[in-house]
Amino acid sequence: MSSVSFRKLEKNYGALKIVKGIDLEIADREFVVLVGPSGCGKSTTLRMLAGLESISGGEIRIGDRVVNKLPPRERDIAMVFQDYALYPHKTVYENMAFSLKVRGVPASEIKPRIAQAAEMLGIEQLLERKPSQLSGGQRQRVAMGRAIVRRPQVFLFDEPLSNLDAKLRGQVRTEIKRLHQAIGTTIIYVTHDQVEAMTLADRIVILKGGEIEQVGTPDEVYNNPASVFVGGFIGSPAMNFAKGTIRGGQIAFDGGAQLPVTANAAGKATALEGRDVVVGIRPEHFVSSAEGQTLAGRVQVVEPLGSDTLIHFALGQATLTARVAPEMRPQPGETLSIGVDPSRIHLFDAATERALS
């Protein structure tokens, strides 16, 4: 078990700056998820930690050892990749045993370690099969088993579920969480799926263009997104955004609608007078028009989901999505009158897109 720390970590490819000075302290036993859009530097960061990629600047520590120049096998890290990278001609057992043999673990210890990991992952029946005789989910479990038997200081997962169908993804996700609860090893997990990030993480690190945009617990990044980017990235369906200006204690939306901001934070409205803002409202924070401050807009599309209904409606130039009770079924073209819980309104500066607080 071990802590991990990045200090001013950088990666350049020629003149191209890919990772731009990341500072992050990860505690022993912590489950940290790196999320961000494609190309933001997630895999590069993991690969630098694993020693598969050189670093261009800064420092990486595992425990209290600086590992900047240490070869991968001396870092005591196990990595699970998206494509599993199993040896096709070896059985499941041999796949799991291989790295232990290479490291000189005695045969008498290899067997019980594999038996224990196989039991934990429910793959005892598969040990004599070849990877081609396994389903995607089973291969994924074998790849995890191969990492677990190593008993490393840190596990790295790079999008381990992205090759699985939606249902299996949910199942294996739960298994990974259970696994972490059972063995307690530090895990750094990369995904671009915000649901995986929210469900698995002790802390989420949101990356954008090689820089950290926000670090926080799932609740913190959901409730207090530091920027428009984070607000739009975390939460599903995504947070709604509409432009407006603060005038006389109200948000005056481009297009005419008004909402008071005073309930959100006393004194805020006066401090913000005249500011151009981006207003963020999550689909699940619309309420019945009797309860909140009301907005009116023309219904465009209605999507019944069984558990609830999504209503897409126009507000000025913006299209907003509201998640409402399943029995609410307005017709397209109707005018929808819907409430907003004022304490759940997010305000961002229109120019910097950073949260106003």
Ligand SMILES: Nc1ncnc2c1ncn2[C@@H]1O[C@H](COP(=O)(O)OP(=O)(O)OP(=O)(O)O)[C@@H](O)[C@H]1O
């Ligand atoms: N060897 C290389 N030479 C030049 N650029 C590279 C190299 N490897 C990666 N990159 C670039 O670095 C950036 C970050 O890549 P990285 O693989 O870390 O992204 P990612 O966040 O893992 O994205 P994804 O979600 O698509 O896996 C990308 O723009 C990529 O094109």
Ligand SMILES: [Mg+2]
């Ligand atoms: Mg990647």
